[in-house]
Amino acid sequence: xxxxxxxxxxxxxxxxxxxxxxxxxxxxxxxxxxxxxxxxxxxxxxxxxxxxxxxxxxxxxxxxxxxxxxxxxxxxxxxxxxxxxxxxxxxxxxxxxxxxxxxxxxxxxxxxxxxxxxxxxxxxxxxxxxxxxxxxxxxxxxxxxxxxxxxxxxxxxxxxxxxxxxxxxxxxxxxxxxxxxxxxxxxxxxxxxxxxxxxxxxxxxxxxxxxxxxxxxxxxxxxxxxxxxxxxxxxxxxxxxxxxxxxxxxxxxxxxxxxxxxxxxxxxxxxxxxxxxxxxxxxxxxxxxxxxxxxxxxxxxxxxxxxxxxxxxxxxxxxxxxxxxxxxxxxxxxxxxxxxxxxxxxxxxxxxxxxxxxxxxxxxxxxxxxxxxxxxxxxxxxxxxxxxxxxxxxxxxxxxxxxxxxxxxxxxxxxxxxxxxxxxxxxxxxxxxxxxxxxxxxxxxxxxxxxx
Amino acid sequence: xxxxxxxxxxxxxxxxxxxxxxxxxxxxxxxxxxxxxxxxxxxxxxxxxxxxxxxxxxxxxxxxxxxxxxxxxxxxxxxxxxxxxxxxxxxxxxxxxxxxxxxxxxxxxxxxxxxxxxxxxxxxxxxx
Numbered sequence: 001x002x003x004x005x006x007x008x009x010x011x012x013x014x015x016x017x018x019x020x021x022x023x024x025x026x027x028x029x030x031x032x033x034x035x036x037x038x039x040x041x042x043x044x045x046x047x048x049x050x051x052x053x054x055x056x057x058x059x060x061x062x063x064x065x066x067x068x069x070x071x072x073x074x075x076x077x078x079x080x081x082x083x084x085x086x087x088x089x090x091x092x093x094x095x096x097x098x099x100x101x102x103x104x105x106x107x108x109x110x111x112x113x114x115x116x117x118x119x120x121x122x123x124x125x126x127x128x129x130x131x132x133x134x135x136x137x138x139x140x141x142x143x144x145x146x147x148x149x150x151x152x153x154x155x156x157x158x159x160x161x162x163x164x165x166x167x168x169x170x171x172x173x174x175x176x177x178x179x180x181x182x183x184x185x186x187x188x189x190x191x192x193x194x195x196x197x198x199x200x201x202x203x204x205x206x207x208x209x210x211x212x213x214x215x216x217x218x219x220x221x222x223x224x225x226x227x228x229x230x231x232x233x234x235x236x237x238x239x240x241x242x243x244x245x246x247x248x249x250x251x252x253x254x255x256x257x258x259x260x261x262x263x264x265x266x267x268x269x270x271x272x273x274x275x276x277x278x279x280x281x282x283x284x285x286x287x288x289x290x291x292x293x294x295x296x297x298x299x300x301x302x303x304x305x306x307x308x309x310x311x312x313x314x315x316x317x318x319x320x321x322x323x324x325x326x327x328x329x330x331x332x333x334x335x336x337x338x339x340x341x342x343x344x345x346x347x348x349x350x351x352x353x354x355x356x357x358x359x360x361x362x363x364x365x366x367x368x369x370x371x372x373x374x375x376x377x378x379x380x381x382x383x384x385x386x387x388x389x390x391x392x393x394x395x396x397x398x399x400x401x402x403x404x405x406x407x408x409x410x411x412x413x414x415x416x417x418x419x420x421x422x423x424x425x426x427x428x429x430x431x432x433x434x435x436x437x438x439x440x441x442x443x444x445x446x447x448x449x450x451x452x
Numbered sequence: 453x454x455x456x457x458x459x460x461x462x463x464x465x466x467x468x469x470x471x472x473x474x475x476x477x478x479x480x481x482x483x484x485x486x487x488x489x490x491x492x493x494x495x496x497x498x499x500x501x502x503x504x505x506x507x508x509x510x511x512x513x514x515x516x517x518x519x520x521x522x523x524x525x526x527x528x529x530x531x532x533x534x535x536x537x538x539x540x541x542x543x544x545x546x547x548x549x550x551x552x553x554x555x556x557x558x559x560x561x562x563x564x565x566x567x568x569x570x571x572x573x574x575x576x577x578x579x580x
Contacts, residue, residue, distance in 0.1 A: 289492070314492070314517045323510075323517075 075427025112308035127253030128282035132293035135279030138263025163215035191379030218386030247355030268342025292326030361428035461572035
């Protein structure tokens with residue numbers, strides 16, 4: 001018997017039709033001309049049972065190899081960090097687990113408190129004065145940052161380092177084309193932004209300077225020198241960081257970032273096929289009213305009890321349409337919740353350990369790979385968990401061999417940087433073990449001799 | 453509701469006090485009462501030019517934002533810095549400490565188009 005997923009019975013339908021004075025559903029469709037009507041049934045196969053369906057879906061999913069089945073050395077923005085079981089357990093509680101993002105204080109004190117805690121944890125981690133309740137992802141967070149910088153400075157020229165994630169640079173272009181801003185790219189030297197090139201291009205028409213550290217290629221930018229140059233011209237310093245790296249590296253608040261954003265996927269969220277993401281967005285208190293996104297504040301009710309509400313809503317489009325700081329009217333509730341649980345669970349010591357393991361692993365891999373004849377390191381700057389390796393054979397071929405050995409290899413950089421077309425970007429998170437790295441090395445050592 | 457006789461008014465609820473070639477502008481008692489608790493006042497930069505009828509400041513309450521319109525042409529000479537610490541002055545003392553800006557007049561004859569206290573009160577009666 002078919003399980004009726006549509007709750008209306010025949011009797012329900014008859015009653016509804018009677019109420020509106022119509023004999024049949026077909027009567028309601030009469031205004032639609034015959035010539036545009038489909039005159040056959042939809043070409044859908046016959047129904048299958050739940051047992052058959054479960055079997056079919058299981059077979060399909062087994063065609064995938066994820067980061068639990070294969071060893072992942074791929075980075076480039078989304079990372080195979082470990083998600084502790086407690087995150088899944090708490091986030092899937094029915095009080096939290098919903099696609100709906102509830103903001104009414106009278107109904108949602110629990111989740112509003114979570115967002116407030118998330119904001120506080122992020123401020124702590126980034127050492128920035130204000131965090132919002134999150135935006136969609138790191139890419140749009142960066143785009144919103146430059147729109148905000150434009151709102152503050154009223155200037156239209158943006159200098160973006162070429163070492164910023166290439167897809168983020170595309171998103172920034174999309175966001176700013178229509179408002180007449182123009183983006184100028186600053187090149188790199190030895191894997192990090194060329195300071196001289198920045199000096200040559202910055203002036204008092206520059207709205208902001210945008211850098212990423214560790215950058216897309218894995219290397220740590222000279223964040224303090226870049227800040228000095230940027231602020232000399234009254235431009236805003238917009239930085240994109242890796243939140244896990246903040247377990248060890250200097251947080252953006254300490255090197256005077258005006259706006260600091262990040263992709264928060266690495267905090268308690270799996271890779272999710274590349275999205276569901278988490279846009280972390282922080283700024284200085286002086287820019288609070290120009291910030292986009294939802295913001296939760298702590299207050300007290302008539303009886304003096306503590307409560308949480310949406311605040312500074314006059315930034316948002318439901319209050320002021322043309323003068324809103326952004327058109328976003330949501331946050332990544334579930335992903336922010338997971339990040340908050342992750343950070344609470346790990347706390348400072350835990351995150352420092354995670355970051356330390358990333359650093360150790362990447363440097364162990366680097367030491368071993370540079371000894372393989374044919375492989376070399378084109379850049380000598382300091383790096384965190386990713387770095388560039390020049391290969392003796394096309395990266396595509398190397399990755400094919402790795403895949404056959406159940407290893408997901410590094411990112412083929414030629415796709416984004418034509419001058420690096422023989423290079424791979426390798427990544428090691430805390431999930432990688434010495435054994436896995438050694439196995440990768442063994443295969444790479446053979447690669448030179450294997451027949452294509 | 454009070455409407456000091458020596459001031460001039462606009463239909464958009466601003467008051468004007470003339471001091472030679474300069475005027476001080478704020479919002480009326482009626483306006484602050486409608487807006488309710490003022491939490492933030494966004495004022496222009498000193499030196500900014502003004503066009504009559506164009507919005508030059510924004511007064512925010514918790515749930516809404518209200519545009520404030522320039523009554524005449526001119527240039528901003530001074531802004532009330534006190535409002536950044538104490539926006540509530542707009543409610544508690546709209547004609548005194550809650551002043552918004554001081555403007556240098558470029559077309560003094562525009563003042564003739566403004567309403568007197570009686571005319572403004574009359575206008576409010578009709579609005580109701």
